[in-house]
Amino acid sequence: MTRDTAELNEDVLDNIPLAHIPLPKSETPEELEDLALGDDYALNPEYVEMVIDAADRGDAKRLRELVGALDPADVADLMGFLTADYREEVIPLLDPEALGEIISELEDNIREEVLEATPSVTLARALEELDTDDAADVIDDLDDTKRFQVLAAMGETDRAAIETTLSYEDETAGRLMQREFLAAPEFWTVGQTIDHVREAGDSLPELFFDVYVVDPTFKPVGAIPISILLRSRRQTPLAELMEAVTEIPVEMDQEEVAYIFDKYHLISAPVIEPGGRLVGQITVDDIVEVIRDEAEEDILALAGVSDAGRDASVIEIVKSRLPWLMLNLATATLAVSGVAIFQAEIAQLVALAILMPIVSSLGGNAGTQTLAVAVRALASKELTPANARRIVARELLVGLVNGLCLALVMGAATYMFFGPSDQHDKLAIIVGAALITNIFTAALGGILMPLALEKMGRDPAVSSSIFVTFLTDFTGFFAVLLIASLLLH
Amino acid sequence: MTRDTAELNEDVLDNIPLAHIPLPKSETPEELEDLALGDDYALNPEYVEMVIDAADRGDAKRLRELVGALDPADVADLMGFLTADYREEVIPLLDPEALGEIISELEDNIREEVLEATPSVTLARALEELDTDDAADVIDDLDDTKRFQVLAAMGETDRAAIETTLSYEDETAGRLMQREFLAAPEFWTVGQTIDHVREAGDSLPELFFDVYVVDPTFKPVGAIPISILLRSRRQTPLAELMEAVTEIPVEMDQEEVAYIFDKYHLISAPVIEPGGRLVGQITVDDIVEVIRDEAEEDILALAGVSDAGRDASVIEIVKSRLPWLMLNLATATLAVSGVAIFQAEIAQLVALAILMPIVSSLGGNAGTQTLAVAVRALASKELTPANARRIVARELLVGLVNGLCLALVMGAATYMFFGPSDQHDKLAIIVGAALITNIFTAALGGILMPLALEKMGRDPAVSSSIFVTFLTDFTGFFAVLLIASLLLH
Structure with missing residues (x-):
């Protein structure tokens, strides 16, 4: 051809x-x-x-x-x-x-x-x-x-x-809901409801999963899954079948709506106006999308990147990533610039230059761990004001124990690598003490920062990781150099 | 009292x-x-x-x-x-x-x-x-x-x-499914099906959302949402109402099942044995849980931490985090230990010790960005063998552009901070070249590592971040020191 x-x-x-x-x-x-x-x-x-x-x-x-x-x-x-x-x-x-x-x-x-x-x-x-x-x-x-x-x-x-x-x-919720739904008054029977459905035709959505039972002011008073409707005798009154219903206020944030669907295993839920009047329904298929989207947002936010979209151009992707890297450049420079004050110590003991980045890097990783756990726990409401104090205390203790373990290993390795000498004994102590300080700081920042953001009504995933990275970079360098200047002089 | x-x-x-x-x-x-x-x-x-x-x-x-x-x-x-x-x-x-x-x-x-x-x-x-x-x-x-x-x-x-x-x-899928479901032969009418439901009682699940239409060998040939059943005339044959059905093989991984539910907005789906026989159904409420769990797993895996559980003790939490930090200690030490070879360069120009960690840290962040995007795209099947080549090329280009921008800013800042002198001009070139190298390396590792893990049938979120961190730590230090030793002598 x-x-x-x-x-x-x-x-x-x-x-x-x-x-x-x-x-x-x-x-x-x-x-x-x-x-x-x-x-x-x-x-x-x-x-x-x-x-x-x-x-x-x-x-x-x-x-x-x-x-x-x-x-x-x-x-x-x-x-x-x-x-x-x-x-x-x-x-x-x-x-x-x-x-x-x-x-x-x-x-x-x-x-x-x-x-x-x-x-x-x-x-x-x-x-x-x-x-x-x-x-x-x-x-x-x-x-x-x-x-x-x-x-x-x-x-x-x-x-x-x-x-x-x-x-x-x-x-x-108002944006998620569809305005088509099946509602029936309390005094109807199963048979009347089914007949109504057969006659209603296009005013009903093609798919629905619950009948919402409403009072004369159109407030939902109960719900009946249609599989229950289907298996009940025609003469059964709806009032006998209906169960308590979880109402979604029309102004509720979609993340909250998703939390409720997930928690109570809902398939659909009625949406109500401020006065309590039924105005729409949300179905679980829309919620699946919300849950996926919110989880993806958290993954990307923690990594400091926004979704440029699958078909984005190189320029669009660069725009979605470069600002974060520039910010990171600024904070890293800020964290490191103080090091210049200690040029004498470094020139005297180059080993410090080798150990500093290790202490920083470990702090960064420990901070990221705490942050990821905290963000997830906040999203699933496992971390709330009801247990915040206990969880913070536990995280700090974990930070201390992890710091101690890492300090022992790293201190011993430093001692063995550089060999015994008065200065090198001190090097082992310096790196150990700096590690404990930094891992503890990482725990502190990693748990308190997302809690503070959540309390301010901000997304805890979005800006906490740049802050924690800065904190652990800064602490890593300064702990090493400060302890060194104290011990070496 | x-x-x-x-x-x-x-x-x-x-x-x-x-x-x-x-x-x-x-x-x-x-x-x-x-x-x-x-x-x-x-x-x-x-x-x-x-x-x-x-x-x-x-x-x-x-x-x-x-x-x-x-x-x-x-x-x-x-x-x-x-x-x-x-x-x-x-x-x-x-x-x-x-x-x-x-x-x-x-x-x-x-x-x-x-x-x-x-x-x-x-x-x-x-x-x-x-x-x-x-x-x-x-x-x-x-x-x-x-x-x-x-x-x-x-x-x-x-x-x-x-x-x-x-x-x-x-x-x-076999573990997710319930063995109770509603099936009906093709030749039944809506009325016959509803009567069957009313009589069947306890052998049916309390909640169901679709009727699966089966052939004489009990293979599903179609499905009808029960809201459609409810609105159709009693004498309508099921064959007239049924739509194509997405069958779930009993051995399918739950992540795949979740993908299918999400993609086709399913509320329930029939599960079939290898021969094609209908053996159960999966409903969307179980899928909501799977989607949430899998997303949480990815967030935690990228941060190098496993979920110790909400009520875990300090020791349990330490166990869930310390191994990763120890591994990180080992790789960071490995990456940095080579620096010892360049002690002379560092002693001569302490500024190198200040710039190295910045180059490493930026590489780490750029790598994490690419990684998070890649893991998400793999999970949502937006990144598949059908477009892998194009996406990899695009990521590498993004890495180059980002590296170039950062190098310009950092080079200029270095020049201004340390003031003009022959050695400091070179310092600006060193840090710029090292940044370009490391950001490009980050892009390379951040996109190829998860692709490789996925191809090997492993979870791309689990071990890729430790590898990418190591890669960018290592490249960061060596790029600075190698370029320095070439330019300064």
């Missing part, structure tokens, strides 16, 4: 009998899906190659076949494996029916691209297929002009629902 | 008219629950104090009241806030009905305590109330004698189910 035929447009290709083109035989969508996904449900590199190959040949028919066989989540995944040029070719071929779902699965920077390339009316139709929370998320990403156009092209009800959702703050 | 009356036993206390005891007024369970939980659904420190206070007074009635008002998850939480002595007092008062659930919510080391303190027969009854996966988890924690006793005291069916579950490997 020559480059010329490859650039024929799709219609022409459609009219060429397949047998004349030496392409791989057409597979059924099921066969293609099997080809696409490895045993681990990640996209096969070979499949990505097939897509790239079809795009290179300009074979729109094959491309549509390959992309069409995938679940929306896999299409979104595929987009992340393609470069921008290839994506541009794929975007117009996306199934309009699945477009909404694909968009809501895409990563931020790729999503932007797709949103730009899609006409407002197509977008409006695609978003109408989504639950309010997902549609609002997408709308929120549009620039003002396009947002206006898309909202204008949507139906009245959907537009109103999305606008209400967007009126809640980002990362709160 | 004197200490004497406080130590009266519960029966006596019960017979003293409440008005005579200056205790806080008896609250309803609802009032107590409001007292217990803060707005953030964590236990109030005041409530923990009330429990400790009641235990100090030996007031079993009050203790039972306080503990009884809590949800099993909150009782488990409470236990974590008490010391072992107080727990011993609370354990015998736990509601036998809720005992199973409380035990399955407890942390490992506290769970051990409770299991030891509970008679085998009580335990057997409590476990029969749980889903197979949760009961098997508890049984797995018992020592051999007690396991035998508890299993012997259980009903035949429950015992068999638990033994089958335990025959699967830890952290696989």
